[in-house]
Amino acid sequence: MPKILLLEDDFLIAYDVKAQLEDAGMEVVGPASSNEDADALIQPGAVHAAVLDMDLGGVTSFPTASRLKDLGIPFVFVTGNDQAELKGSLAGSAVHTKPVHFPRLIDALKNLTASD
Structure with a gap:
């Protein structure tokens, strides 16, 4: 079962995304609402992929995205941004716009975790 880190600062959106991913057979790690909370959840083998809100109440999730990239853990942004x-090493990262189209997001996560 793929373990998906969820970084989302809006409680209702986090709840909805978590429920949809679990219904699709994924285990959700979190949700975390800040980079610091997410950082504490990223341990070796703890996550296979991540869903990141780009804007966490005026702070970007770019530090978490960069750490995941350095660790070779795939991720997608789900955002209204x-x-x-996205600049530098994050340019070209996958972005799914809100409102979330769950079938597309779930397919993307399945593709990212297919080798796990």
Whole structure:
């Protein structure tokens, strides 16, 4: 069962995403609502992929995304923000816009975790 880190600061959205991923047979790690909370959940073997809200109440999730990238853990952004905000090593990262289209997000996560 793929373990998916969820980083989302809006409780209702986090609850909805968590429920949808669990219904699709995934184990949700979190949800975390800050980079610091997410950092504490990222341990070797603890997560296979991640769903990251780009904007956490005025703070970006880029530190978490960069750490995941360094560790080789795939992730997708789920956000109302624009992909153009992604710079440097995060440019070109997968972005799913809100409102979330769950079948597309679930397919993307299944593809990211297919080898696990």
